[in-house]
Amino acid sequence: MKWETRALSAADTRLPDGYETAPWGAYAPGVLQRALIGIARGSFLHRGRMRYLMTMLIRRLGTPLDVTFQGLRYRIEGRNNLMDYGLLLHPDYNGEEIRFLRGACAEGGVAVDIGANIGLYSLPLARAVGQGGRVISIDANAAVLQRLKVNARLSGLDNITAVACAVGDSIGQVDLEIANSDLAIVSVTPSAQGSIPLRPLRDILSDAGITRVDALKIDIEGFEDAALVPFLETAPDAMLPRRISIERGGPGRTDYQGCAAAFARKGYRLVGRTRLNSFYERS
The missing domain is CATH 3.40.50.150 (Vaccinia Virus protein VP39)
Incomplete structure (x- = not known):
């Protein structure tokens, strides 16, 4: 697959204010976000169009997000990183x-x-x-x-x-x-x-x-x-x-x-x- 690429910019490495220091749960998903995450994780449609649609909806409701995956804690932005999407939506990602x-x-x-x-x-x-x-x-x-x-x-x-x-x-x-x-x-x-x-x-x-x-x-x-x-x-x-x-x-x-x-x-x-x-x- 041919990827369109660009140089990594300073903006790409700049974390949102509070991202590194905020305590766990500071970015807990809201009620509607939790519902969308639950729908996605309960569906067999974890990839492709379904994943893009669900992540678009979730992100529009606010990011970053604090999510638990395999009992571990991840703070994600969902900013053009498909691994973020997998952690967010797939119950057994990889x-x-x-x-x-x-x-x-x-x-x-x-x-x-x-x-x-x-x-x-x-x-x-x-x-x-x-x-x-x-x-x-x-x-x-x-x-x-x-x-x-x-x-x-x-x-x-x-x-x-x-x-x-x-x-x-x-x-x-x-x-x-x-x-x-x-x-x-x-x-x-x-x-x-x-x-x-x-x-x-x-x-x-x-x-x-x-x-x-x-x-x-x-x-x-x-x-x-x-x-x-x-x-x-x-x-x-x-x-x-x-x-x-x-x-x-x-x-x-x-x-x-x-x-x-x-x-x-x-x-x-x-x-x-x-x-x-x-x-x-x-x-």
């Missing part, structure tokens, strides 16, 4: 993916979320690994990473390390653009004058003091091969995740060829798929 990754996590474990957005995966994984564990949440988009930090604080989670950078196969800088239709969909272009750092995953984890990984989720709009293959080929066994959820890409939503080949070389097996993601596990 639930199969989250449960799969959570199955590799125990108290004291480590999870990595590449393309973390506002924390759909990071927050439940942080709860799964407990205070003795850690989640490394990586995103090149400062606009969404700010919101992830707010959501983690509201949910009482202090075991998430947010890393603002792009992930690739080299060290450098990139320019970042966002899709007009979705704040979280980004396009990165290598540039010596770029404002966003580009780093290999192995370096990011080493700097964070990570020596093992239990679960990894990756969804970075087509850069999966560049980010993940060098890591899989060079990381010691202890750092190879037990479970990986990876967005499917390419014609017919096939798996990324480079990643699939690296998974096979490293002893991963494909254990399941959803509409958008593939699940790999290593014994």
Whole structure:
């Protein structure tokens, strides 16, 4: 799909007054908003036109909104971010993916979320690994990473390390653009004058003091091969995740060829798929 993009602006990273400091419930949905949310969550029409219609109606009644999802707290704006819409309206948004990754996590474990957005995966994984564990949440988009930090604080989670950078196969800088239709969909272009750092995953984890990984989720709009293959080929066994959820890409939503080949070389097996993601596990 071809996205119309634009440069990330200062306005995109500016949070509404009180967004970071207001106590939980300050933006509780009103009666009519709660009714619309209930109708959407009770319907099988969670995507497409239904989602756009319901979110348009809810947003016109006022935002931000404080909503609970999977027992965790999210403060959302619904401002051209489809993940906001999913959290707001879908009772089990990406639930199969989250449960799969959570199955590799125990108290004291480590999870990595590449393309973390506002924390759909990071927050439940942080709860799964407990205070003795850690989640490394990586995103090149400062606009969404700010919101992830707010959501983690509201949910009482202090075991998430947010890393603002792009992930690739080299060290450098990139320019970042966002899709007009979705704040979280980004396009990165290598540039010596770029404002966003580009780093290999192995370096990011080493700097964070990570020596093992239990679960990894990756969804970075087509850069999966560049980010993940060098890591899989060079990381010691202890750092190879037990479970990986990876967005499917390419014609017919096939798996990324480079990643699939690296998974096979490293002893991963494909254990399941959803509409958008593939699940790999290593014994």
